[in-house]
Structures are given as structure tokens and as C-alpha cells.
Amino acid sequence: MAVGVCYPAGFAAAAAGAGMKPAGDDVALLVSDRPAAAAGVFTRNRVAAAPVLVSRAQIAGGSARAVVTNSGLANACTGRRGLDDAWSMVAATADALGLPAGQVLVASTGVIGRPLPIDDVTAAIAAAAGRLDPDGGAAAAEAIRTTDAFAKTAAIEVELSAGSVRIGGMAKGAGMIRPDMATTLAQITTDAAVAPDALSALLRAAIDVSFNAISVDGCTSTNDCVFALANGASGTTVAGEEDVQTFGRALTAVASDLARQVVRDGEGTTRVCTFTVTGAGDDRAARTAARAVAENVLVKCAMHGGDPNWGRIVQAVGGALPGPVPLALDVSIEGIQVCSAGAAIPHDEHALEAAVQGPELEYEVTLAGSGAETEVFFSDLSYEYVRVNAEYTT
């Protein structure tokens, strides 16, 4: 079945194993049957992995035919050898597919500071190239997993004025996830024809409200990158303001679907929360407040315990926003207002406690000032998160 990145026409994928993960395939190939406009968003972490440096250079031309991804090892902090290895992955993919090397993007995810078994990786690339399949989307999504509990794919069909186009995607990620950085690995494909500059602008806008508006643990990976490939195989071009907007909304929907799957799969996640901040006067303050709550370990522990301890929400917001004391803020949990202008107000404590036992929560904070509204989607902090991350490499 043509799922995920293979849902749009003209894309094929495959996976193979190079022994970097304890079990299962760990090398994925994604290939377009024709040159595709390409856009990318990369981690802002200064300890950027070798594949990030290579793909940033490769994507500058705005066009790509293939993406090669490995999981298990991050190829980060690997020095000159790491750069050589990333270029070897590009060259092996180009050779196996008969493509110019400039048409290949590369991504890695996994443990930092260990070299790739590059001969095994290039052999796996050759093996994957021999079994490329328009039904390979699921296998590719599976191969890019590390600690992910499940593979993440998304797909949508959207009607434009000149015809319908498809958008598909896959992502990996469960830990080392924080907003406002191009977060985790994701690859999004479309059979629409889109100019590279327009694709890049639409991708950035989509990431801004999807991958940049989630948090699992407030940690920014050295390897994050999101690629978008638009190959035009549908015969439909995205042009005209209305179609651009329609396509942009669909691209955002796919990115948001993938990003929310990453949070739901956050290591040890038992509950997720949609947190809305309104009225901060400016976007930046609203975002600062939203992130402060989404990344606050006390908030996340209370959420895990089904504890309506809203004092931790006000503590997180008050600690994050510079300015005069006192901070007048309203707080609601699951629609029950608990704090008005910075002071507790009477509320049904039993109803509140019952309301926070479910798997999906909504918190709202309203600050003084009008206009800005921002939303962040985050997970709780569980025993299981600690266990997974206390035992990751050893």
C-alpha cells in the first residue's frame, strides 16, 4: 500500500539493515522518479551532526531525487571521519541509483559520538536500492525508528483549482524533542509541482506551528532535519494565492499530524496536553510562556500523576516572563478556571481532579494584553521516560 512518503505519485522507498540497531532495518531510501523541488529545515544546535552539514550544502540547489537515512547512530561528534562517511552515504546512493551526487540528501539519528560502520551502511544502501517499491513507505518509516514505540506516517489528498495533489510524510522521534528548532527527522513528499522557494517558505510556515510547537523533554537534537520534496508527478502546479494557501494548509496538516505522533510517542508518554496562551500582547512572550510550561518538569510530573496542581503552571509562567511583579494571569484546566488575575478562585476541586485523569488534557493561560495566541502540544514526564533514558546506551 502506498502509505506515508509513497502516497504521492512518483515516489518509491525501501529499507535494509546495516546492524546499527539491535534488530530490524536501519537504512531507508526515499526516491523520486524525477527531479523534485527540495526544501529543508535544520537543527539550530551548534553541535550539528555530519549529515546535517552535508544536507545543508546539498539542498542549497533547491532540487533532489533521493534521501538516504540511517538510524541507530547519529554520526554526530565524529569529526572529519563523520563528514567522509556522510559523503560516502551520498555517493553510494547516487551510484546505486545512477543519479548525480548533488541530487542526494542524507540524514542520521541515534547515539552521538560513535563512527558509522560505513561499509555495512553502503552495502545496505545498495541492497535497498535493489528493492525500491512504491509500496515501501511503511518499511522506510519503520527503518528510521530508534526508541520510537511506533512508526509515524501521514498522508492527505487536497483539491486545487487545477486538480488534486497528494502529500505524504514520515517522521521519527520520541526523545530529545523541544520546540522552536527544526525538530527530529521528518520527510514530506508531494506530487504537486511547487517552485523551490515557495516550497521552502511553505515548509517553514508549516514547521513553525507543528514541529516547532511540540515538546517532549526540552532537548534539541544534533541531527534534526525536515525535508520536503515536490516532484510534480500529479501534473498539477501549485500557483495562485488561493491554491498556495490551500496547499500550505494541507502541508501544515501533514506536519502537525506527524509532530503530534512524535509527542504521543514521547518516551514513556501517558498523557498529552494542548496548552494555549492568549493575550500576551506579543507572540514572543506568548511563546516563551507556552514553552516554559511545556518544558517544566514539575508541570509534567503533576500531569503524569493526574494531579491538578496548577500552582506549577503559574510558577512556570512567572519564572519565564521578565517584567514587573505581580503577574496577573488567568488559568483554566480542562475548561475549569482556577486562577483569576494571579489569585486562586473557588472551583470544584473534585471535578477538577476527575478532569485531569484522562489521556488528553487542555490547559489555558490568559495574560494581560491582546492579540497573540500560541499553542503547544506536549507530553508528561513518567517513570518510564526516566527508565528509557537512564538505560539508553549501556
Added chain:
Amino acid sequence: MAVGVCYPAGFAAAAAGAGMKPAGDDVALLVSDRPAAAAGVFTRNRVAAAPVLVSRAQIAGGSARAVVTNSGLANACTGRRGLDDAWSMVAATADALGLPAGQVLVASTGVIGRPLPIDDVTAAIAAAAGRLDPDGGAAAAEAIRTTDAFAKTAAIEVELSAGSVRIGGMAKGAGMIRPDMATTLAQITTDAAVAPDALSALLRAAIDVSFNAISVDGCTSTNDCVFALANGASGTTVAGEEDVQTFGRALTAVASDLARQVVRDGEGTTRVCTFTVTGAGDDRAARTAARAVAENVLVKCAMHGGDPNWGRIVQAVGGALPGPVPLALDVSIEGIQVCSAGAAIPHDEHALEAAVQGPELEYEVTLAGSGAETEVFFSDLSYEYVRVNAEYTT
């Protein structure tokens, strides 16, 4: 025995119960037998608790005779009533001790958003005033605990040119602890005579490298405040550059002792780490890098698991410092260098793994640039932290 805040001459303390904690005393009085120079450092959290607002006003005069503290309830987000209650605590203390109300400081710690049982609190204040004792330092330190596993006191005697003086202190705190804010509750006493302005400057300098250089969970309380009282009962005045420096070092030693006890008592702490950042070129960058590691949940989980996953240290530093890619940094764990100029270097992995199993760890990061060096002291993140904080109010 004259421990903690009662170690210097002229101070007495006592505790009593008002039912805010499940068991034990929850109201503490600390009293000087004569007016003392007073200095304070307060939380920068904009959701400042009522006692923070009241004590900030009270301490402006630079003099105090008494401090009243309650645990169990924070008197934060309690609106107008909370301010009235904080002033009532001041008034009850002044009445019971026959002092001017302007000579009383107040502090609270505990659950946010619930009103104080003010009649019970003022009754406890009266009861405590009736049993003030120069041996009451231990009881007071016990009464200010919330989730603390143990009471925290410190004491030192220091020789100045004109005679010896004593410094004592107590602190509470185990969660909601992060650096660069006046963190947690602490009260430091001395029988030296120190002018209020000098005391304030010395206190700020001491806090900067003690309470502001620790982290348990990166969360800043609404109630943090540190008070210092200097009553001159020793007959020795701190004057002259050399004595000021000697006294300042002793004050810093007491503050550091208390701050490190807070980290060791971090909720669920099983390991602690001294993390040194050198060579960042400027203090601010060094501090940013230090805090980023100390507050990084992946670093703290690896530490808990005895996992030498140093990739998380570079990820934390690289994610926190703005600037060009790549970031050249050296990393050592327990004296074993694992990363040079941003790339992994060969090292004895078995020795490294063995080295991180102990209760006290040392991490070092060296960045490009000379000069700045900063140190932060932090705890791991354990199952027990999650348990304690998932079950705090309910």
C-alpha cells in the same frame, strides 16, 4: 545545642505547629536579641508570593529583629487575602515579641494557591514566641521543611583582625530549584557587626556562587528568599578590606554548604555532579552552558542510570549557545577526556563506565576562548523525583 541560625551569639529560635503539614511543626521563629543589619535576595519569579512582597518592603530599611516562616502552604496566588495574611503574620510576631512591626520579616513555602489558616498560624506564632531558645536552631530548621528528606543547617567560626565571629544558617528546599534566581528559603545569621549595605553586597556575592549555582529541576519557586541578619553581638565589626574579604569567604562557605545540601536532598537525588565550564570567553556564555547541562533531563537521566552517554552533554551545550556551526568543545567525565574539539576521541570505555557509578561525579567542558570559568552543582533525575512530584498535592 546552638546549631544553625542560633550558632552566632544573640540569636534564639523556636517552632510550633499550625496544621499546614501532615505532621510536625510548620511555623518557625528566628529572633535577634538586638536590632540586626538585614539583607535579602528574592525570587525573580513574577508570580511572587505575598510574603515575598511583604518582606521586600520590610527589608528596605536594612534592619530586622525577627523572621517568621511557615511551611506547608506557600501563600502564593492568594490575592488580597494572601497579603493580609502575610501582614497578619508580621503583626502577630511583633505583638508576641514586643517589637515594632517594621522589624519583622516573613517567608512561606509549600503548596501554591491555597489560603493560610491564619488564626492557627497566629496562634502558633504566639506559642513559638513563648518557647524561644538559643538552642532552638534545630527545631526551626526542622519546621521549615516541606518535601526535604532532612533539615539543613550550617555554621562556621571565623577569625577577623579584631576578634572571632560566628555565622550560622538554615535552608529548606528539595524541588523547584534552579540557578540564577535567589533560590529556595534560607536564613543566615551572624554575630558580626556589618553595615546593611555591606551585608547586602556580601550576601549577593555569596548567593551568586552558591544558591544561584545549583539546580535540581530548573524550576524557580514563587517563594524563594534568602535573608541575612548581622546583630553585632560578638562585639566585632567587619571593617577593612581584608576582614571584609575573610568574612565574605566565610559567608559564602555557609551559603555553599546550605546550597549543596539542597541539591543532595533534591527530590529523589541518587547522584550529584560538579560541572565546570571553562574558556567560554565570557561569563555569560559559560553560565548558559553550565545551566543547560545542569537542567537537561536527558543528561540527568543518563547520570541516574550510571550511563556515560556524553553525547547528551554536547547536545545540551550545543543547543544552548548561539553562534556558528560547528562548536569546538572538549568534554571530560571523571577526568577521562571523551571529546576533543567537538569530535569523539578514543578512551577506555570500561573505565569510563565504572567511573560514573559513584555518588559524586565531575564533568568538565572546555569551550574556545579564554578566561571565564563557572561551576554548577546539580542532581540526577530519578524515578523517585517523578513519584514525589506526581503525588505532591493529591
